[in-house]
Amino acid sequence: MSHSAEPRPMTAKRSGPLTGTAQVPGDKSISHRALILGAMSVGETRITGLLEGQDVLDTAKAMAAFGAQVERTGPGEWVVNGVGVGGFSEPEGVIDCGNSGTGVRLIMGAMATTPITATFAGDASLSRRPMARVTDPLAEFGASITTREGGRLPITIQGAADPVPLRYRTPVASAQIKSAILLAGLNAPGDTVVIEAEPTRDHSERMLAGFGATITTETTDEGHVITLTGRPELRAQPVAVPRDPSSAAFPVAAALIVPGSEIRVPGVSRNPTRDGLYVTLLEMGADIRFENQREEGGEPVADLVVRHGPLKGVSVPAERAASMIDEFPILSVIAAFAEGATVMNGVAELRVKESDRIDAMARGLEANGVRVEETRDSMTVHGAGSVPGGAVAVTHLDHRIAMSFMVLGLAADAPVSVDDGSPIATSFPDFLPLMQGLGGDLG
Ligand SMILES: O=C(O)C1=C[C@@H](OP(=O)(O)O)[C@@H](O)[C@H](O)C1
Ligand SMILES: C=C(OP(=O)(O)O)C(=O)O
Missing domain, CATH: 3.65.10.10 (Enolpyruvate transferase domain)
Structure with a gap:
């Protein structure tokens, strides 16, 4: 379905400690x-x-x-x-x-x-x-x-009648x-x-x-x-979809930056080809525990326990980019609350996602008082431990930009808004009730 919904502005305000369990959606x-x-x-x-x-x-x-x-x-x-x-x-x-x-x-x-x-x-x-x-x-x-x-x-594609392998x-x-x-x-x-x-x-x-x-x-x-x-004969199989680590990143980020928070995010995929954000957060000093590590539906999964605490800026190597490609917008928000610079290397692909995500995050963060530098394929966020907030970010039909700025607003000094949060429904339809259930003041 083409995106035809009316723009849906949203605002997030500084919130008390986030607590509880976040049942994020399937991958x-x-x-x-x-x-x-x-x-x-x-x-x-x-x-x-x-x-x-x-x-x-x-x-x-x-x-x-x-x-x-x-x-x-x-x-x-x-x-x-x-x-x-x-x-x-x-x-x-x-x-x-x-x-x-x-x-x-x-x-x-x-x-x-x-x-x-x-x-x-x-x-x-x-x-x-x-x-x-x-x-x-x-x-x-x-x-x-x-x-x-x-x-x-x-x-328009006219499929090959006599396909040749490639x-x-x-x-x-x-x-x-x-x-x-x-x-x-x-x-x-x-x-x-x-x-x-x-x-x-x-x-x-x-x-x-x-x-x-x-x-x-x-x-x-x-x-x-x-x-x-x-030309195999594919045989139908039951598929148990694990919970999405890219969606989990939003409540995880919120718990890391809102003082006093502690949340649990059960059943999240820990497939190593998707795990780059979590590797990076541990390097930043994040308090994240991975409990009950197990295999479900052919994918490694774990229950995450996440606590607020001090974070430091790091340099994310280009080789890690593919394993966290959708998590750079939310990492740039977390980085704004860390002490020091976080450098994200080898991220040119972000420019051809639902929006130019380097540009969308840089403009929105700058409007909210965060210093950002960008090149064609890198972004550096200068963390100062706190964020002034107070501005509206433009989401450009991009769900991850919308959710990232909502998380920013939960910990910024002044409320943060987005012009249109409706694209969130593409990947995380229950984002608002889930975040509100943890104690977030947003809507
Ligand atoms: O294969 C997939 O399911 C995806 C691959 C990634 O895109 P690229 O393959 O274009 O990097 C990612 O950004 C997207 O959200 C989902
Ligand atoms: C890039 C994304 O999705 P897609 O490429 O499927 O639109 C995403 O979900 O962040």
Whole structure:
């Protein structure tokens, strides 16, 4: 669904200690993949803990449009009856992926090696984002693709009738590029190989193996090499979606910067390819304990216990960027309350997310009295232990920018507002009640 809601201004005010348990929603990356692989397998995939944010709901709708049966049976409980690899039928209308880069890029990959035609569109934010990074390799499989100027949406793909497998080195660290290619490779004969310089989130690889595909990952001189054997029969699997570490980052950050806070965030994924924020926070001196470390649904998970305490600025190495790519906006808020500079290196990809996140955070933080420096691919936040606040930040249809400034306002001296908090529903529909339940004064 394209973003059509009226702008929804929100304000957060300095709050007393945050306490209690934060049940954050299911992981967004895993939720998209569960629906897509469920739709591409034979039999019934039962999903529990699915994120019911707009991004994922748009993917569910898309899978139904391609012929899968997709049914909601309870809160977070969904059943997908798939059509098998190569079994997608031609959708009638335009596939509207709303605000979701993951949704559109993975679904374009999933259909590009089946001989059907589909047109993809999205909201104003998604329509500005680069898509050639995915359509270029998909064309190499044999798909015919037309895009708007600059490789942007709307995009029409005529899937390859005789796909050829691909060996592809990703030009930027991106799990979306990798996953689009692997999903396309499912219906190509022979081995499809993706080579990445830095490992990115590996949920597609884990889930493809779980659904019965032959997929291997090796670290060689070339980099991180993932090999998928095409034309498997994917077998439907139950998927238990762990809670999203990227969503958990918001209550965690709030507890770290609001004096006197102590909260618990149970069942959060600790997949090492998603763990960079938590590694960084420990280096900053954050008081975070990881309890009951266990495996759930093929992913390592833990219960987080987070306490307020003093933090110091650190330098985040470029090699860590991929494992915390969505967490830099909220890290820049935490950094504003630390003592000293926090330098975030190798973060150019932030400029092509739902917004230019370096620019959006730098402008909003500066307006609220924080000193920030930026280059094309780095951002430095000068922490002073406290933040004046008092300004309105512009969110540019970006959920993570909206949530980051709401967290800032819980600990700043004066209230902090955003022009539009409605995009929060794309990834964290219960963000406001959850934060209010911990004692946050926001709405
Ligand atoms: O594969 C995924 O589920 C995602 C990959 C990342 O994007 P890139 O692959 O473009 O870095 C991330 O920013 C996005 O929120 C989710
Ligand atoms: C970048 C994000 O998502 P997507 O690319 O799926 O729009 C995000 O959720 O921060």
